[in-house]
Amino acid sequence: MTLMVPFKQVDVFTEKPFMGNPVAVINFLEIDENEVSQEELQAIANWTNLSETTFLFKPSDKKYDYKLRIFTPRSELPFAGHPTIGSCKAFLEFTKNTTATSLVQECKIGAVPITINEGLISFKAPMADYESISSEMIADYEKAIGLKFIKPPALLHTGPEWIVALVEDAETCFNANPNFAMLAHQTKQNDHVGIILAGPKKEAAIKNSYEMRAFAPMINVYEDPVCGSGSVALARYLQEVYKFEKTTDITISEGGRLKRNGLMLASIKKEADNSTSYYIAGHATTVIDGKIKV
Amino acid sequence: MTLMVPFKQVDVFTEKPFMGNPVAVINFLEIDENEVSQEELQAIANWTNLSETTFLFKPSDKKYDYKLRIFTPRSELPFAGHPTIGSCKAFLEFTKNTTATSLVQECKIGAVPITINEGLISFKAPMADYESISSEMIADYEKAIGLKFIKPPALLHTGPEWIVALVEDAETCFNANPNFAMLAHQTKQNDHVGIILAGPKKEAAIKNSYEMRAFAPMINVYEDPVCGSGSVALARYLQEVYKFEKTTDITISEGGRLKRNGLMLASIKKEADNSTSYYIAGHATTVIDGKIKV
Numbered sequence: 223m224t225l226m227v228p229f230k231q232v233d234v235f236t237e238k239p240f241m242g243n244p245v246a247v248i249n250f251l252e253i254d255e256n257e258v259s260q261e262e263l264q265a266i267a268n269w270t271n272l273s274e275t276t277f278l279f280k281p282s283d284k285k286y287d288y289k290l291r292i293f294t295p296r297s298e299l300p301f302a303g304h305p306t307i308g309s310c311k312a313f314l315e316f317t318k319n320t321t322a323t324s325l326v327q328e329c330k331i332g333a334v335p336i337t338i339n340e341g342l343i344s345f346k347a348p349m350a351d352y353e354s355i356s357s358e359m360i361a362d363y364e365k366a367i368g369l370k371f372i373k374p375p376a377l378l379h380t381g382p383e384w385i386v387a388l389v390e391d392a393e394t395c396f397n398a399n400p401n402f403a404m405l406a407h408q409t410k411q412n413d414h415v416g417i418i419l420a421g422p423k424k425e426a427a428i429k430n431s432y433e434m435r436a437f438a439p440m441i442n443v444y445e446d447p448v449c450g451s452g453s454v455a456l457a458r459y460l461q462e463v464y465k466f467e468k469t470t471d472i473t474i475s476e477g478g479r480l481k482r483n484g485l486m487l488a489s490i491k492k493e494a495d496n497s498t499s500y501y502i503a504g505h506a507t508t509v510i511d512g513k514i515k516v
Numbered sequence: 517m518t519l520m521v522p523f524k525q526v527d528v529f530t531e532k533p534f535m536g537n538p539v540a541v542i543n544f545l546e547i548d549e550n551e552v553s554q555e556e557l558q559a560i561a562n563w564t565n566l567s568e569t570t571f572l573f574k575p576s577d578k579k580y581d582y583k584l585r586i587f588t589p590r591s592e593l594p595f596a597g598h599p600t601i602g603s604c605k606a607f608l609e610f611t612k613n614t615t616a617t618s619l620v621q622e623c624k625i626g627a628v629p630i631t632i633n634e635g636l637i638s639f640k641a642p643m644a645d646y647e648s649i650s651s652e653m654i655a656d657y658e659k660a661i662g663l664k665f666i667k668p669p670a671l672l673h674t675g676p677e678w679i680v681a682l683v684e685d686a687e688t689c690f691n692a693n694p695n696f697a698m699l700a701h702q703t704k705q706n707d708h709v710g711i712i713l714a715g716p717k718k719e720a721a722i723k724n725s726y727e728m729r730a731f732a733p734m735i736n737v738y739e740d741p742v743c744g745s746g747s748v749a750l751a752r753y754l755q756e757v758y759k760f761e762k763t764t765d766i767t768i769s770e771g772g773r774l775k776r777n778g779l780m781l782a783s784i785k786k787e788a789d790n791s792t793s794y795y796i797a798g799h800a801t802t803v804i805d806g807k808i809k810v
Binding site (some may be wrong): 224226229233239240244247265266268269270271272273322442473480482508509510511512514515516 | 560565774802
């Protein structure tokens, strides 16, 4: 087929263009999903060269507002954070919906509840399992990062398998210069996607404001500019370490070393049934707006 | 400033969307070049994540049709091949020019003459110096590529410093599986951007049809899908090896292993004054068409 369909490239975790993490969003709301093959979707995502390209389809059931399919240049993902926020922003604009305060996104992992509050888009993160790692592994990662960690790092199963490690403060995190060859070797050996490094900001007395960086040289991403799944992993790790007993909001800055300026808001929420849920929120702005030839 | 300006993302060396090499083209023909800083242009190119993003400005002199500035995600380039073809295509569409058969592009290296013939866009390549390399270097590169070369490879100064190496045939080239860690180490040590590997197609009796691949792991590009400067390097190398005495056209296919299907036409042209010039031609198709917020 050769069609021109609506297209947006949305910058996520920022209100200012070029400062966040981009996602390409293709509006297939008027296209029957059976009319496009997996290969066609994959070829488009391979070509945009962005970390993720998404496709909006009609949902399979009216309990959902839209269906989202998320692709990296190499494969389809069951879920991803920054593409969810960017695609929700695009969906609202494509459908000229300026009043919605909640939506349900259908994706491979099921229903993803989303809320919208004065432009801030928030999604409920899928649960992320926590797993300790060996002291040998910790020593190896300290060597690759070139810094001492202030708490034992852990493995967080957020979809991507992130190691989360804390350093003394935000400045130490910002200035870290990992040995990427060493880190690529170690993460490959351990089957981890990479390391989320974070340091608390000095003014944050209750440990709720962090500088974060995401290194994944094994998958050819030296540093991800603003990492949604990384912020889920960090929030889940902080809950394990600090045992917050009340709902706690955490602000996370990322991307400064790449001349980006992303801001993520993670909420560790104590639910009525005493369980703990994790929410990630951010702003988004549409930077490229037009049509794509498919 | 916050402006919506015309934007196109053009696929180059293909007539079919998603099969070539993309370039993002931003139309600043109505913007005073002094109004935008180097940092603003660089931030946009960093964000698109494409190998090149270009900016069309008014030319500095009426002998040129437009001025083109070309950026990778990290720096500005004096010239580049596939961005020239894609940007010319975008310029013609932005200015609704359907009749031009020749144009002159102003860029950092000076005037680049372009011709347009039934949709085929051709530019005259800047001269590329040829330099032999040592037998030790050749042996090292054979080890990294995992194949024997059929002629001594050489270093071609096309802007990027490409090593060009020929293997037995197109199929051998297509099936090559380089050791990227080894190749990254060697190219870094030698200060080469990477290797252009090519093999002649069996049906091409006069050695004028090739399968080509471009490997540059040192700059984090394992394999470039369709490489304009690589085709200049290959054509210049073939002239040195085969001493063509008449104008010779060479067709080059690239990208199959990355599920692209690029086609480049290189012309080794004998000029009236007995000098030899190199021209690279290809088709291009606009895939994304809209506006960008800057």
